[in-house]
Amino acid sequence: MKNLIVPFGLLLILLATVAPFFLRDYEWALTSYRYVFAAGAVILLIARLMQRRTASDLRLRRLYRLEVWVAVIFCVAAFFLFYPGAELRDWIAFTLAGAALQAYTSIAIPARESKVKG
Numbered sequence: 001m002k003n004l005i006v007p008f009g010l011l012l013i014l015l016a017t018v019a020p021f022f023l024r025d026y027e028w029a030l031t032s033y034r035y036v037f038a039a040g041a042v043i044l045l046i047a048r049l050m051q052r053r054t055a056s057d058l059r060l061r062r063l064y065r066l067e068v069w070v071a072v073i074f075c076v077a078a079f080f081l082f083y084p085g086a087e088l089r090d091w092i093a094f095t096l097a098g099a100a101l102q103a104y105t106s107i108a109i110p111a112r113e114s115k116v117k118g
Helices: 001-020 027-050 060-080 088-117
Strands: none
Touching: 001 027, 001 088, 027 060, 060 088
16 A cells, blocks of 8 residues: 555655646646645655665665655755745755655665565
8 A cells, every 4th residue: 555655645746846837827736736745745755654664785775764865855845835935946956856866766776676686
């Protein structure tokens, strides 16, 4: 079940990230994308914290821990969406950092797991 929650949270983050750029004509998209992003970030954080993945390999454990930090980075990005003094670049910077680390871990974890098993 937890394996279905993580992609759902990431999908919400993706949809909320592209909404202000592609749906400028719709008022509901410009006003509610922050809540969708924040919900996706919180869902992702809860799912990552509830995953109990253990490994004997130190590098694999660090990659699992990095996935939790990715969720924290997305939560910080959600904070900047609601902070009155923040600018667009603050939110985008944390979102891009989280996306880059998520892409790295999605490649590195299966590669490392295959090395450890075989």
